[in-house]
Structure formats: C-alpha cells, structure tokens
Amino acid sequence: MAEPGAFAPQLLGLAIVVPLAAGAVSFALGRARAMAAALLGAAAAVALAAAVAWSVATGGAVALDIGSWVPPLGIRLAADGLSALFLVLAAIVGAAVSVDAALASRPGADVADRWLFWPLWLFLWSAVNGLFLTADVFNAYVCLELIGFSAVALVASKGSKAALDAALSYLFASVLGAMTYLVGVGLVYLASGTLALDALDSAVHGSASARIGLGLMLAGLVLKTALFPAHFWLPTAHSSAPPQVSAALSGVVVKSSYLLAVRLLVAATGAGSGPGLRLTLAALGAVAIVWGSAMALASQRLKLMIAYSTVAQVGYLFVMLPLLEERAATVGLAIALHALSHGMAKAAMFLAAGDIADAAGTDRFDALAGVGRERPVAALSLGLAGVTMLGLPPSGSFAAKWLVVQSSLASGQWWIAAVVVGGGLLAALYVFRALASLLAKPDRSEARTPKPRTAWAALPLAAVSATLLLAGPAISRLMAATSLAGR
Amino acid sequence: MAVLALAVSLIAPLLAAAGSLAFRESWRRSRLALNAAAAVATAAAVGALTVRAAGGTPAGVRAEILPGVVMGLRADLAGALFATMTSVLWVVTAVYAHGYMRNRQSQGRFFGFFALAIFSALGVAFAADMLTLFVFFEVLSLATYPLVTHDGSPEARSAGARYLVYALGGGTALLLGVAGLRAIAPGESFVAGGHLAAAGTAVPALRAVFALLVAGFGVKAALVPLHGWLPRAMVAPAPVSALLHAVAVVKSGVFGIVRVVHFVYGPDLAARIGGTPVLAAVAAVTVLFGAAMAITRDDLKARLAYSTISQLSYIVLGLSLPNAVALAGALGHIVHHGVMKIVLFFWAGALYEELKVKRVSQLDGTARRMPLTTLAAVSAALGLAGIPPLAGFVTKWLMGKGATTAGSAWATLVYAGAGALAVAYAWPLVTRPFRRPDAERPRRDRFEGDPWLVVPVAVAAVLALALAATAGADAMPLDIAGRVAFDVFWRGR
Numbered sequence: 012m013a014e015p016g017a018f019a020p021q022l023l024g025l026a027i028v029v030p031l032a033a034g035a036v037s038f039a040l041g042r043a044r045a046m047a048a049a050l051l052g053a054a055a056a057v058a059l060a061a062a063v064a065w066s067v068a069t070g071g072a073v074a075l076d077i078g079s080w081v082p083p084l085g086i087r088l089a090a091d092g093l094s095a096l097f098l099v100l101a102a103i104v105g106a107a108v109s110v111d112a113a114l115a116s117r118p119g120a121d122v123a124d125r126w127l128f129w130p131l132w133l134f135l136w137s138a139v140n141g142l143f144l145t146a147d148v149f150n151a152y153v154c155l156e157l158i159g160f161s162a163v164a165l166v167a168s169k170g171s172k173a174a175l176d177a178a179l180s181y182l183f184a185s186v187l188g189a190m191t192y193l194v195g196v197g198l199v200y201l202a203s204g205t206l207a208l209d210a211l212d213s214a215v216h217g218s219a220s221a222r223i224g225l226g227l228m229l230a231g232l233v234l235k236t237a238l239f240p241a242h243f244w245l246p247t248a249h250s251s252a253p254p255q256v257s258a259a260l261s262g263v264v265v266k267s268s269y270l271l272a273v274r275l276l277v278a279a280t281g282a283g284s285g286p287g288l289r290l291t292l293a294a295l296g297a298v299a300i301v302w303g304s305a306m307a308l309a310s311q312r313l314k315l316m317i318a319y320s321t322v323a324q325v326g327y328l329f330v331m332l333p334l335l336e337e338r339a340a341t342v343g344l345a346i347a348l349h350a351l352s353h354g355m356a357k358a359a360m361f362l363a364a365g366d367i368a369d370a371a372g373t374d375r376f377d378a379l380a381g382v383g384r385e386r387p388v389a390a391l392s393l394g395l396a397g398v399t400m401l402g403l404p405p406s407g408s409f410a411a412k413w414l415v416v417q418s419s420l421a422s423g424q425w426w427i428a429a430v431v432v433g434g435g436l437l438a439a440l441y442v443f444r445a446l447a448s449l450l451a452k453p454d455r456s457e458a459r460t461p462k463p464r465t466a467w468a469a470l471p472l473a474a475v476s477a478t479l480l481l482a483g484p485a486i487s488r489l490m491a492a493t494s495l496a497g498r
Numbered sequence: 499m500a501v502l503a504l505a506v507s508l509i510a511p512l513l514a515a516a517g518s519l520a521f522r523e524s525w526r527r528s529r530l531a532l533n534a535a536a537a538v539a540t541a542a543a544v545g546a547l548t549v550r551a552a553g554g555t556p557a558g559v560r561a562e563i564l565p566g567v568v569m570g571l572r573a574d575l576a577g578a579l580f581a582t583m584t585s586v587l588w589v590v591t592a593v594y595a596h597g598y599m600r601n602r603q604s605q606g607r608f609f610g611f612f613a614l615a616i617f618s619a620l621g622v623a624f625a626a627d628m629l630t631l632f633v634f635f636e637v638l639s640l641a642t643y644p645l646v647t648h649d650g651s652p653e654a655r656s657a658g659a660r661y662l663v664y665a666l667g668g669g670t671a672l673l674l675g676v677a678g679l680r681a682i683a684p685g686e687s688f689v690a691g692g693h694l695a696a697a698g699t700a701v702p703a704l705r706a707v708f709a710l711l712v713a714g715f716g717v718k719a720a721l722v723p724l725h726g727w728l729p730r731a732m733v734a735p736a737p738v739s740a741l742l743h744a745v746a747v748v749k750s751g752v753f754g755i756v757r758v759v760h761f762v763y764g765p766d767l768a769a770r771i772g773g774t775p776v777l778a779a780v781a782a783v784t785v786l787f788g789a790a791m792a793i794t795r796d797d798l799k800a801r802l803a804y805s806t807i808s809q810l811s812y813i814v815l816g817l818s819l820p821n822a823v824a825l826a827g828a829l830g831h832i833v834h835h836g837v838m839k840i841v842l843f844f845w846a847g848a849l850y851e852e853l854k855v856k857r858v859s860q861l862d863g864t865a866r867r868m869p870l871t872t873l874a875a876v877s878a879a880l881g882l883a884g885i886p887p888l889a890g891f892v893t894k895w896l897m898g899k900g901a902t903t904a905g906s907a908w909a910t911l912v913y914a915g916a917g918a919l920a921v922a923y924a925w926p927l928v929t930r931p932f933r934r935p936d937a938e939r940p941r942r943d944r945f946e947g948d949p950w951l952v953v954p955v956a957v958a959a960v961l962a963l964a965l966a967a968t969a970g971a972d973a974m975p976l977d978i979a980g981r982v983a984f985d986v987f988w989r990g991r
C-alpha cells in the first residue's frame with residue numbers, strides 16, 4: 012500500500028499537464044465541442060489544485076523531479092503553502108471565468124463565438140500553474156512567455172481596433188519583460204552554472220555579473236507585474252479585453268509574475284536583494300497606490316477604473332516587502348491573503364462590469380444610472396468586491412492590512428501602516444463613485460431591453476473574497492508549510 | 499445549548515438578509531414571514547442568552563483566526579442588554595416596514611441590508627474583544643449605506659456620500675485605535691471594570707488609543723463635532739430612521755464607548771489619563787447643542803434627529819461620570835430612549851404616509867384623524883421630555899442623581915438645562931396635533947391609517963409605558979443596567 016500523500020508529487024505535474032492537454036483537445040475538437048472539453052479540463056484543474064492544497068496542508072511542502080532527474084539536469088517542480096494558495100486562487104478564479112464564459116456563450120456575445128477563447132484560456136491556466144510550481148528560473152521563463160502569448164492573443168480576440176492596439180502594447184511590454192528576464196537568467200547562469208531557485212543565493216554571492224543578472228530578472232518581472240511606473244500597458248489591455256479575459260488577467264496573471272519576484276527576493280536575500288532594494292520596491296508600491304487610485308477616480312469608464320484599481324492594488328503587494336525580512340511568516344501570510352482576496356474580488360468586478368456593460372450597452376459612467384436595478388446581482392458583486400478594495404473587514408485584504416499594520420507598528424516602520432490605511436480611503440473614492448452611478452435614478456424612463464444574463468459567477472467570488480477572514484485558520488495552516496525567510 | 503443560542507442570534511438575521519435579497523421582488527408576504535420569523539427567533543435566542551448571562555455563566559466562543567490574532571464572541575450582561583433591545587424592536591420594525599415599504603421600489607435590497615445591519619448590531623453587542631467589535635461595527639457602517647441612499651434621489655445620494663465620509667473616517671480612527679490597543683495588550687478581551695493595567699504603558703500611548711477609539715465610536719454616537727451625518731441621513735425610509743438611526747446604529751457607537759471606558763480602560767484609568775473628563779465635556783456640549791437645534795427645526799424628522807443627538811450624549815455624559823448610579827441610568831437610557839424614539843419615528847412615518855405631513859407646523863388637527871397614533875406619540879414625546887413617571891424620567895433621574903453623588907454639580911446642571919430644552923422641543927409635538935387647523939382640514943374620510951403602521955406604533959408605545967411601569971422590577975432593562983454598573987464598579991476589583 013502506498014502511504015497517504017505518496018502521489019502528491021505527481022499532482023504537481025498533473026496540475027500543469029491537464030489544462031494544457033484539455034486546451035489541445037478543445038482546439039482539436041473544433042468549434043462545436045471546444046467548450047465541453049474545456050469545461051471538463053477546467054473542472055479537473057480545480058480538483059487538482061484542491062488536491063495539491065490538501066496534501067501540502069496535511070503533509071507539508073512537496074517536490075517532484077520529473078523523470079527522476081535531479082537538478083541541475085532535470086526539471087523540478089515544488090509546492091509550498093504559498094504556491095498551493097496561488098494554485099487555489101487560479102482554480103477559483105478559473106472556475107468562475109469558465110462558468111461565466113459558458114453562460115455568456117450565445118450568438119453575438121463577446122467571447123463565445125470566438126471558440127479559440129477556450130484553448131487559449133486553458134493554455135494560459137496551464138502556464139500560470141507552471142509558474143506557481145516551477146523551482147527553476149529558466150522554466151519560469153518558458154512559463155512567462157507562454158502566459159504572455161496566450162494572454163496577448165486573448166486580449167486581441169475581441170478584434171476591435173482598441174483591442175488590437177491594447178494587445179500590441181501588451182505584447183511589447185510582455186516581450187520586453189520576458190527578454191529582460193531572460194538576459195538576467197543568462198548572466199546568472201554564466202556566473203554560477205545553476206538555474207535552481209534555491210541555489211541562487213550562493214550563486215549570486217560575490218559575483219557582480221550575477222547580481223546584475225538578478226537585477227534584470229527582477230526588472231523584467233516588475234514590468235510583467237505592472238508595478239508603477241511600469242504599469243503603462245495594463246489599463247488599456249485589461250480594460251479592452253472581453254470581461255472573462257480581463258478577470259483572468261487582473262485576478263491571476265499579474266500575481267504569477269509577482270510570486271516569482273518574491274521568490275527571487277527571498278532566495279537571494281544574502282546577495283544584493285537586501286533592504287535597499289526592498290525599500291525601493293515598496294516606495295514604488297506606495298506611489299502605485301496613490302497614482303492608481305487617482306487614475307481610477309479620474310476614469311470615465313467602469314472597466315478602465317477597475318483596471319487602474321489593479322495598478323493600485325499591486326502596490327500593496329510591494330509595499331509590505333520591507334517587513335518580509337524581519338517578520339517572514341506574518342508578511343508571507345499577508346501576501347497570500349491580499350493576493351487571494353484581491354484576485355477573487357478583482358475578477359468578480361470585471362465579470363460584473365461585463366454584465367453591466369451588457370445591460371447598458373456601454374461602460375461609461377454617465378450612461379449607467381439605474382443599471383443597478385436592472386442587474387442587481389452585478390451591482391451587489393461590485394459592492395462586495397468593493398469591501399475588498401477598501402480593505403474593510405471581514406475581507407481577506409482587511410486581514411492582510413491588519414497583519415501589515417501590526418508588523419509595521421512593531422518594527423517601527425510607521426509609514427507602511429500609513430500608506431496601507433490611507434490607500435483604503437483612496438479606494439473608497441473610486442468604489443463608491445461607481446456604486447453611486449449604478450444606484451442613481453435613471454434620467455430617462457424608457458426601459459432598456461432586458462437580456463437573459465446574470466453575473467452569477469461574480470457573486471460567489473466577491474462574497475468569498477469579502478469574508479476571507481473566516482478562512483484565516485485554513486490559510487494560516489497552509490502558510491505554516493512555507494518559508495519565506497531568506498537563508 | 500448556550501453556544502447554539504449565540505449562533506441562532508447571529509445566523510437568523512443573516513438568513514433573513516440572504517433570503518430577502520434572493521426572493522423575487524413580488525414575494526412580499528414571504529419576505530415578511532422570513533423577516534418576522536428571524537426576528538422572533540433572534541429575540542428568543544437573545545432572551546436565552548440574557549438568562550445565561552444573568553446567571554453568571556455567559557455563553558462565549560473564541561478562536562485564533564490568524565496566528566496570534568484571537569477573536570471571540572461573548573454574551574455578557576451588557577451585550578445582552580443591547581441585543582435584547584435591538585432584537586425586540588426588530589420584531590416590531592419588521593412589521594412596520596412591511597407596511598411602510600408597500601409601494602416603494604427595491605424592497606428586497608431594503609430588507610436584505612436592513613437584516614444585515616441587525617446582524618452586525620448583534621455582533622457589536624456580543625463581541626468579546628475590541629477587534630471583533632470593530633469588524634462588526636464596520637459591517638454595520640457599510641450595510642447602512644444602501645439604506646441611506648435607498649431612494650436614489652440626488653438628495654439621498656448626497657446624504658449617502660456624507661454618511662460615507664463620516665463612517666470611513668470614523669472607521670479609520672477605530673482601526674488605528676484597535677491596532678494600538680492590540681499592540682499594548684495583545685490578548686485583549688472585555689472585562690467588567692477594565693483590563694488595562696496602568697503600569698508598563700506610557701500615558702501618551704494610552705491617551706492616543708483612547709482618543710482614537712472614542713473618536714471612532716463618537717462618529718456613530720453623533721458627538722459634536724462628529725454629528726453632521728445624522729440629520730442628513732434622515733432622508734432614508736422611516737423604518738431606517740426609526741430602528742437604525744435612533745437605536746441600533748447610533749447606539750452601537752454609544753455601546754462601543756461603554757466598552758472602551760468600562761470594559762477596557764476601567765473608570766479609574768479612563769479618568770486618570772484625562773479621557774472621561776474630556777469626553778464628559780464634549781458630551782455636555784452635545785447634549786445642549788442637540789436640544790437647542792431641535793427646537794429650531796420645523797421638519798419633524800430633523801427635529802427628532804437633533805433630539806437623538808442630544809439624548810445620545812445624555813448617555814455618554816452619564817457613562818463618563820465616575821459613578822455607578824449614573825452608569826446604570828445611562829445604560830438604562832440606551833433602552834428607554836430607544837423605545838420612545840422608535841415610537842416617534844414610526845409616528846412621523848405614518849403621518850407622512852397617511853397625510854403627507856412632514857413638518858411640525860403641519861401637525862394641527864392630525865389628532866382627530868389619527869387619534870391612536872397621536873396618543874402613542876404623545877406618551878413617547880412626554881417620556882422623552884422626562885416627564886415623571888414615564889420611561890425617560892426614570893433614567894434621566896438616575897443620571898442626574900449620579901452626577902450629584904459624583905460631585906459633578908455642573909453635570910447635574912447640564913441635565914437640568916437639557917431637560918428644560920427637551921420640554922421645549924417636545925411641547926409642540928404634544929400640543930399641536932390637538933389644535934384646530936387654520937386652513938383646510940385633513941380629510942376625515944378614513945379613520946387612523948394602515949394597520950400595518952398603526953399596530954407597531956401602538957405596540958412600541960405600550961412597550962415604553964411598560965418599561966416605565968416596571969422600572970424597578972427584576973430582569974427588566976434597568977435592573978440589568980444596574981447589575982452591569984455594579985460589576986463595573988465593584989465586582990471587577
């Protein structure tokens with residue numbers, strides 16, 4: 012008899028291969044049956060993510076050397092609590108996106124008549140899972156490129172001029188980021204002869220070119236994560252894609268490159284990623300919060316506002332980095348809570364915005380009066396997701412904020428607490444502006460034609476995110492199997 | 499069993515909220531049945547919890563929600579007092595709201611967020627520590643926003659915007675205060691008489707945390723100068739003004755201050771760091787300001803709102819005094835004022851529904867048309883003015899007596915002066931309905947009004963009279979208030 016958890020390592024491989032295979036099958040089956048195959052694959056991917064999380068929670072971190080070749084020759088996959096939680100995020104958002112796309116699947120809709128959505132979306136999912144699980148910086152590059160190309164294709168899939176322009180700028184940023192990262196990987200490899208994440212510290216130590224390499228890798232990832240001022244591509248790309256694509260991009264994809272950046276920072280703590288670098292990233296994060304919120308408030312369109320809100324929310328993920336060294340466990344938990352909570356809420360906002368734009372025919376604020384009554388589920392989802400954007404209890408981002416405020420008070424870095432608390436108030440401005448426009452009485456009385464669609468996928472996402480504090484014990488347990496303390 | 503009652507008291511309102519939102523707009527009777535059943539179940543569960551707490555074994559649960567972050571619920575006597583008032587008045591309001599909302603739009607949204615507000619008010623009552631209380635308090639703040647803006651008119655939206663500015667500002671102060679408190683006392687949870695030790699913590703830190711917490715709660719308690727949102731929020735439908743903006747929401751703020759002063763700092767420490775003397779001064783100003791403003795308001799709901807501002811600070815003043823009798827009177831006034839004020843807001847809502855009367859100057863002759871409702875309102879207005887032997891008199895008398903005993907003659911004078919002002923603003927409410935109207939008479943084609951509105955008014959008025967009649971009896975709110983005050987001042991040390 013195999014011991015419990017004996018198959019856990021194989022699950023890691025399956026979490027990448029299954030969506031990839033399902034994507035290939037749905038491509039091969041063609042227009043008629045693409046959706047059925049893709050939905051099956053999505054269900055399997057969700058089950059696999061749950062299984063990985065379960066085995067990490069019960070048995071600790073797992074690793075898989077594919078074909079039993081050990082690094083530096085073989086490909087290693089590894090899952091600790093943080094990777095497991097990000098897999099779960101991808102699964103939850105992925106399930107909602109798939110369901111929403113299936114519900115939207117009717118003639119003339121944004122997505123469904125472009126059947127290429129399904130294979131591209133599953134390729135994207137597979138690549139994101141790969142990035143969460145890889146223990147090797149070159150394989151991470153491969154995943155980054157796969158994510159980039161499938162995401163760009165998805166953004167372009169709408170086919171409008173705005174979508175193509177946005178996709179082009181997204182392609183540029185994506186390729187530039189990946190190339191910068193790749194050059195960095197090359198420098199590190201030349202200096203050290205290793206590509207393994209956990210061997211990076213000793214490799215980078217003492218070698219100037221390896222340190223430059225590390226810097227380039229981080230710069231590439233910062234561009235892909237859209238940290239201010241490298242966010243220029245995000246608002247247009249995320250706001251002009253179909254709603255399901257925007258949800259996946261803002262909810263999951265930006266977090267994938269962020270997770271790799273954190274891993275790099277932690278792996279190379281001893282060499283060049285010390286306090287100065289973290290402070291710089293945190294300062295950029297603080298500016299991102301202010302700038303993203305201001306631009307969100309200034310935007311005249313709901314989807315653009317949501318996209319700028321992502322720029323601001325990415326800032327939080329970086330602002331807490333200076334506390335990571337001293338309080339690795341607490342801040343690691345805060346990172347997980349914020350990424351999870353924001354990922355779900357932001358995906359919910361985009362799905363709800365899609366429904367609202369569907370009802371109003373546009374997502375311009377000045378045309379949205381009264382839509383809250385026509386699409387109450389979408390309005391409620393936006394409101395619940397707003398609780399997360401503001402960091403109000405009992406959302407997961409409140410839990411993260413609470414941990415960060417406590418840590419920053421205890422370590423004397425008050426400014427971080429001030430930024431995190433102030434950022435919530437800035438978010439209030441744009442969230443309530445959007446809600447107020449939905450709840451306003453319509454100026455004209457003629458009823459718009461009701462369309463048979465509801466944001467049913469958005470509501471549970473937003474609700475789970477807004478009450479994620481209640482999942483605190485489970486998330487803490489997973490994070491107990493994670494070490495973000497540098498060596 | 500006890501934990502089950504605690505669960506029921508919170509889950510029943512939550513189910514009512516979910517159901518109200520999920521039901522079709524046209525399922526009015528189902529929605530009424532759901533809300534009424536939930537309200538009755540909640541009141542029964544709270545009753546069971548009150549019995550447990552009175553027996554000295556309050557129900558409670560605690561959990562480590564994140565590493566090092568413990569949160570908990572505990573139905574102690576003080577919480578039971580607040581929860582009893584809220585849940586009993588919810589039963590009455592659920593019926594009233596069914597009648598009042600009849601021809602209004604988005605009823606599912608209305609009842610859903612209303613029940614969510616009740617849920618969070620009960621959470622505030624039963625929170626075992628400041629962090630848990632903060633979480634429920636913030637949910638309460640948010641759940642009330644869609645109710646304030648329910649109408650969707652520009653006026654309602656601007657009132658909602660103002661409400662949010664105050665609520666988010668107060669919430670931020672609270673967040674920082676709770677974070678500071680947890681930095682000083684990581685395992686804090688409420689203890690009658692306070693748990694903070696003076697030793698070992700710098701006085702400035704204690705002062706800063708006290709100021710942040712009290713300012714955060716003070717927004718909801720409408721302390722001057724943080725009161726600006728309340729009169730504007732009266733644009734909300736009448737049941738919201740009645741149960742939330744006279745009872746549950748505003749008194750969550752007052753209740754939070756009780757928790758800070760008497761269950762975290764303790765009256766001695768709060769006085770020693772200069773917290774309660776300053777709070778008493780602010781409350782005294784608010785008492786007089788609110789009452790004076792109420793006299794000048796012709797709009798009925800605005801007059802009642804300023805009266806609420808004044809009466810809330812009666813309570814805050816009473817609980818800031820270092821005296822058990824004053825505290826008992828203050829806690830009792832939370833309930834007594836709540837019941838009287840809800841009668842008056844129900845009356846105002848019924849007047850508007852039946853006769854489109856919304857100003858004090860339009861009251862002439864309304865008693866002939868709606869005698870029962872008027873009678874109920876008159877009894878409540880007299881009680882509010884502190885006329886013996888009504889409900890408002892009993893608690894005000896205790897607070898005044900406590901002020902004298904505590905040697906705060908100035909506070910007694912404030913109470914006396916505010917009493918005179920209260921008579922002045924309540925007087926037109928008592929007399930004008932009986933005046934003969936100058937111009938056209940109100941139509942007499944109908945007697946009274948919609949029974950869905952009239953019966954709850956009458957029931958609430960009878961409740962207020964019963965509170966006065968049984969003020970000395972065991973297990974009545976005033977008795978429980980006295981036991982809480984006893985625990986705070988003597989048991990705890």
